[in-house]
Amino acid sequence: MKCKRDPKRIREVLGKKVQFILGDMACVYGGLLAGVSFFGGYPITPASEVAEGMARMLPRVGGTYIQMEDEIGSIAAVIGATWGGAKSMTATSGPGFSLMMENYGFAVMTETPCVIVNVQRTGPSTGQPTLGAQGDMMQVRWGTHGDFEALALAPSTVQECIDFTVEAFNLSEKYRNPACVMTDGEVGHLRERIIIPDEKDLKLINRVTATIDKKKYIPFTNSQTRKNCKVPDFATFGTGYRTYVTGLTHNEKGFPATDKQPDHERLVKRITEKITDDADKLVMVEKINLDDADIAFVTYGATARPAESAMEIARKEGKKVGLLRLKLVWPFPDKLITKLAKDVDKIIVPEMNLGQIVHPVKEVACKHCEVISAPKIGGEMHLPMELHKYLEGK
Amino acid sequence: MKKEIRICGFGGQGVILSGFIIGKAASVFMDYNAVQSQSYGPEARGGAARSEIIISDEKIGYPRPTGVDILLAMSQESFDTYRKDVRKDTIIVVDPDLVKKHDIGQPVHKVHAQQIAESLGNKIVTNIVMVGAFTSIFGLLKTEAVKESVIDSVPKKFTDLNIKAFEKGLEAGKNAVKELQ
Amino acid sequence: MVEIKTADELNKKFLREGMWPTIFCNGCGHGVVLEYTFWALEELGWDMDNVIFASGIGCSSRLPGYINADGLHTTHGRAIAFATGIKAANPDFNVIVFTGDGDCSGIGGNHFIHAARRNIDITVIMINNFIYGMTGGQLAPTAPLGSIATTAPYGNIEHPFDISNLACALGANYVARWGVSHPYQPIKSLKEGLQKKGFSLLEFLAPCPTAYGRRNKLGDIKKHWAWYDNNTILKEDYEKIMKYGTEEEKAQVKDKIQLGVFQDIQKSGFFESYEKLVNRLKEKETKAKGAKK
Amino acid sequence: MIEFKDDWCKGCNICIDRCPVNALEESDRLNKKGVRPPQLKKDNKCNYCRLCELICPDLAITVIPEEIKKEDKKTLLSPIGGKTK
Numbered sequence: 001m002k003c004k005r006d007p008k009r010i011r012e013v014l015g016k017k018v019q020f021i022l023g024d025m026a027c028v029y030g031g032l033l034a035g036v037s038f039f040g041g042y043p044i045t046p047a048s049e050v051a052e053g054m055a056r057m058l059p060r061v062g063g064t065y066i067q068m069e070d071e072i073g074s075i076a077a078v079i080g081a082t083w084g085g086a087k088s089m090t091a092t093s094g095p096g097f098s099l100m101m102e103n104y105g106f107a108v109m110t111e112t113p114c115v116i117v118n119v120q121r122t123g124p125s126t127g128q129p130t131l132g133a134q135g136d137m138m139q140v141r142w143g144t145h146g147d148f149e150a151l152a153l154a155p156s157t158v159q160e161c162i163d164f165t166v167e168a169f170n171l172s173e174k175y176r177n178p179a180c181v182m183t184d185g186e187v188g189h190l191r192e193r194i195i196i197p198d199e200k201d202l203k204l205i206n207r208v209t210a211t212i213d214k215k216k217y218i219p220f221t222n223s224q225t226r227k228n229c230k231v232p233d234f235a236t237f238g239t240g241y242r243t244y245v246t247g248l249t250h251n252e253k254g255f256p257a258t259d260k261q262p263d264h265e266r267l268v269k270r271i272t273e274k275i276t277d278d279a280d281k282l283v284m285v286e287k288i289n290l291d292d293a294d295i296a297f298v299t300y301g302a303t304a305r306p307a308e309s310a311m312e313i314a315r316k317e318g319k320k321v322g323l324l325r326l327k328l329v330w331p332f333p334d335k336l337i338t339k340l341a342k343d344v345d346k347i348i349v350p351e352m353n354l355g356q357i358v359h360p361v362k363e364v365a366c367k368h369c370e371v372i373s374a375p376k377i378g379g380e381m382h383l384p385m386e387l388h389k390y391l392e393g394k
Numbered sequence: 395m396k397k398e399i400r401i402c403g404f405g406g407q408g409v410i411l412s413g414f415i416i417g418k419a420a421s422v423f424m425d426y427n428a429v430q431s432q433s434y435g436p437e438a439r440g441g442a443a444r445s446e447i448i449i450s451d452e453k454i455g456y457p458r459p460t461g462v463d464i465l466l467a468m469s470q471e472s473f474d475t476y477r478k479d480v481r482k483d484t485i486i487v488v489d490p491d492l493v494k495k496h497d498i499g500q501p502v503h504k505v506h507a508q509q510i511a512e513s514l515g516n517k518i519v520t521n522i523v524m525v526g527a528f529t530s531i532f533g534l535l536k537t538e539a540v541k542e543s544v545i546d547s548v549p550k551k552f553t554d555l556n557i558k559a560f561e562k563g564l565e566a567g568k569n570a571v572k573e574l575q
Numbered sequence: 576m577v578e579i580k581t582a583d584e585l586n587k588k589f590l591r592e593g594m595w596p597t598i599f600c601n602g603c604g605h606g607v608v609l610e611y612t613f614w615a616l617e618e619l620g621w622d623m624d625n626v627i628f629a630s631g632i633g634c635s636s637r638l639p640g641y642i643n644a645d646g647l648h649t650t651h652g653r654a655i656a657f658a659t660g661i662k663a664a665n666p667d668f669n670v671i672v673f674t675g676d677g678d679c680s681g682i683g684g685n686h687f688i689h690a691a692r693r694n695i696d697i698t699v700i701m702i703n704n705f706i707y708g709m710t711g712g713q714l715a716p717t718a719p720l721g722s723i724a725t726t727a728p729y730g731n732i733e734h735p736f737d738i739s740n741l742a743c744a745l746g747a748n749y750v751a752r753w754g755v756s757h758p759y760q761p762i763k764s765l766k767e768g769l770q771k772k773g774f775s776l777l778e779f780l781a782p783c784p785t786a787y788g789r790r791n792k793l794g795d796i797k798k799h800w801a802w803y804d805n806n807t808i809l810k811e812d813y814e815k816i817m818k819y820g821t822e823e824e825k826a827q828v829k830d831k832i833q834l835g836v837f838q839d840i841q842k843s844g845f846f847e848s849y850e851k852l853v854n855r856l857k858e859k860e861t862k863a864k865g866a867k868k
Numbered sequence: 869m870i871e872f873k874d875d876w877c878k879g880c881n882i883c884i885d886r887c888p889v890n891a892l893e894e895s896d897r898l899n900k901k902g903v904r905p906p907q908l909k910k911d912n913k914c915n916y917c918r919l920c921e922l923i924c925p926d927l928a929i930t931v932i933p934e935e936i937k938k939e940d941k942k943t944l945l946s947p948i949g950g951k952t953k
Contacts (some may be wrong), residue, residue, distance in 0.1 A: 019422065024714075037664070040660060044756075059853050062853070066659065073656035073686050074656075075665065076649065076656035077656050077659045079657060081651075081660035081661065082666065083645075083660075084660065084661040084665045085661070085664050086660075086663070088660065102650050102653075106650050134854060189431065190430070191429065191431070192417075192427075192428065236659060238627065238645065238665060238667075238668055239624070242623075242643055243645050244648065246648035247649060249650065304523075305454075306454050307455075308453075308455040308456075309456040381456065381548060383460065384460070581921070581932055582921045582924075582929060582932040599926075601879055601883065606927060610922065610927050616931070713941075756923060762922075800882060837898040
């Protein structure tokens with residue numbers, strides 16, 4: 001890799017430790033802190049500020065910014081750059097995310113770490129460009145064809161846009177799978193105070209690169225240097241391993257094995273199991289007032305904010321309402337939600353769509369408690385009082 | 395304590411920047427929590443633009459205002475559009491040269507922001523005059539904090555001009571309060 | 576380094592063990608282009624650890640699989656965008672894209688256009704066989720008028736895409752078109768294109784006896800290969816005839832496909848310009864720091 | 869001499885067709901694809917121009933001028949139909 005992460009330089013470019021910035025810009029800060037050295041993007045509201053920030057800052061830390069011809073090219077260049085040795089990311093919104101689905105799948109199949117920031121808006125189609133929504137929570141999980149696992153984080157605050165972008169890189173590098181920061185137009189266009197974490201508090205994970213003898217190296221199999229690890233060691237292009245990387249079903253050596261059922265099953269099981277095996281370890285949630293709660297909001301991203309306000313109003317009225325906020329939405333915390341469902345009478349799932357994450361919640365919770373979807377669409381967040389009404393029953 | 399501030403005007407007047415300065419003053423140069431949001435897209439360019447700030451000493455959940463404690467208006471169109479949810483106790487500040495029809499049956503602070511800016515030689519600092527007026531009229535934020543925030547947010551070349559505008563605004567704000575008493 | 580003299584030695588050096596022979600049909604031109612590329616690389620003496628191949632989908636896109644080098648076999652039409660990223664991560668790499676006419680000028684047209692416009696420092700080797708071969712002979716954007724394809728059963732009515740001409744218009748630094756039946760000019764040209772900074776395109780007209788030939792009365796391999804000899808003309812000859820030839824001679828060559836080097840210029844490549852930008856920012860910052868002190 | 873990797877040959881006969889001195893012909897041998905790879909005619913005027921070597925689509929021909937001594941090494945590449953071992 002040409003561009004090496006220089007912590008001192010990154011902080012010099014980012015500026016003061018405490019700032020008041022846009023959520024989109026915070027994703028830029030997070031990317032730079034994680035050591036991103038390539039950004040390929042295409043302008044789209046409300047995600048353009050991420051590209052703009054990268055265009056301004058990346059050349060100053062030695063990284064490369066290219067405005068590609070479209071989102072398909074953006075994610076393609078991002079994947080190419082990763083194989084060239086870079087940490088790379090892109091940013092987009094609904095329509096662009098739809099275009100990225102093809103190569104999102106390619107990244108999964110070729111086990112390429114990369115980060116997609118999705119500043120979500122609504123749809124179908126071009127929908128409401130300037131307004132926020134949570135339109136792609138299912139697309140990120142099921143959007144590309146075939147079997148795969150998604151890694152998706154949903155920030156609720158501008159500070160979390162920094163923290164979760166760093167975390168997305170860590171997850172992506174650790175599991176060699178694309179990771180998505182599923183923010184939205186609301187959080188993306190909000191300004192709040194951020195505190196840039198100190199270098200010592202940043203825990204960065206980098207892909208494990210191949211060190212084994214070149215003749216013994218097997219590019220697409222369990223790690224050859226770590227025990228019981230289904231994530232292969234990564235051979236950066238140009239390091240002499242002469243790796244062949246294909247989106248076709250491939251054998252352990254990386255060569256097409258398209259007509260072989262066992263090869264396909266082995267490959268796809270490994271690339272999903274490397275994540276599902278760790279699903280319990282991967283839970284990232286915030287629990288508020290759940291200990292004695294009868295009713296719980298299960299929420300994520302921007303929607304968690306009015307939900308929290310609604311919960312506070314209800315608590316003041318003496319109602320036992322709690323809140324579970326999913327920071328990492330995918331992989332979905334099945335066990336945790338099942339347990340929650342056993343403890344409460346009712347789960348309310350507010351979302352800025354007609355009901356997406358409510359489905360996996362129902363899948364695991366409906367045997368144990370009532371699950372209600374609290375949708376709001378049209379580009380506006382729920383008002384706290386609107387959510388408060390769900391606590392009474394409709 | 396939670397205060398909700400709305401600044402409006404036409405696109406290009408620096409409505410967003412003034413909101414940014416106030417939010418930054420509260421959350422970076424003082425210890426409050428603040429969120430700032432804005433109208434976005436075509437309306438922010440040609441028509442009525444809006445910037446809203448919530449300042450609180452607690453965690454801010456719902457990030458959009460649910461009411462308005464102080465409204466600052468710099469154009470007639472935006473005033474007419476964004477004054478609909480003002481309460482009886484909402485503090486209203488307008489530039490009477492830009493918002494001619496401002497008689498809505500409750501006290502209105504009048505700050506000739508654009509005139510003041512022009513007297514300083516550049517209409518572009520109208521918004522900073524408004525920020526100054528806001529600081530003295532609303533009284534929530536420390537003058538020093540807002541001043542620091544102004545310095546931190548404007549191009550270095552124009553620091554002096556902006557400080558002058560800010561100080562003139564402070565004074566104009568004080569006068570506007572006196573006028574109403 | 577021992578200079579390689581025979582194809583056998585060349586194959587041992589460049590082919591990936593256990594992959595050959597190819598999956599290509601009998602009489603297909605893809606293998607020839609691959610061998611020409613090997614000879615060019617051999618003559619350049621590049622360290623193959625630093626040569627990275629990318630490809631999309633289609634027959635041509637299987638080529639990197641046969642080469643003993645790092646290769647990225649990507650999605651349909653996107654290889655050039657992937658290659659842009661590879662080069663961005665490490666501008667010291669020599670990045671070569673193998674693509675076909677459908678891959679490059681059909682689904683990947685936009686990526687091709689913008690990489691050429693940006694003058695991204697990669698070499699695109701486009702193997703043009705007038706047809707979608709791997710998927711069984713559907714109509715390609717380069718198919719000559721009147722040619723038959725499974726999706727143009729009554730003859731093609733669309734005007735074909737002249738991709739080399741397009742690349743010239745986009746200001747690519749190096750553009751050349753060759754056939755496969757004459758080795759020496761293409762090998763020399765490949766060398767030039769590979770060495771060129773900025774974007775280079777090498778278009779190869781390659782026979783596809785199975786998907787194109789059989790449907791277009793060229794099923795006989797010899798006849799198919801001969802078609803290219805009879806229907807192409809060196810650019811220089813074409814120009815001379817058009818200038819000095821008789822009307823009869825002009826009429827004879829009017830519809831022939833020209834071969835040769837179409838463009839050879841020295842515009843600064845994207846990464847060259849990007850480096851300059853980075854340096855400019857550095858200088859500006861150093862100056863600003865100096866002023867503060 | 870000219871060396872033919874019989875099992876790499878798909879039998880397109882382009883080498884035979886294009887030889888400027890008409891020195892090649894189909895052999896009697898059958899390779900495992902069931903095609904007859906080319907061979908030098910008994911009586912030939914081969915001048916080692918290497919055209920056949922360069923245009924063979926399957927890289928199956930190697931021309932070794934008499935003055936170069938042929939090393940008796942076996943190729944590392946095993947012809948198994950484009951499929952991995």
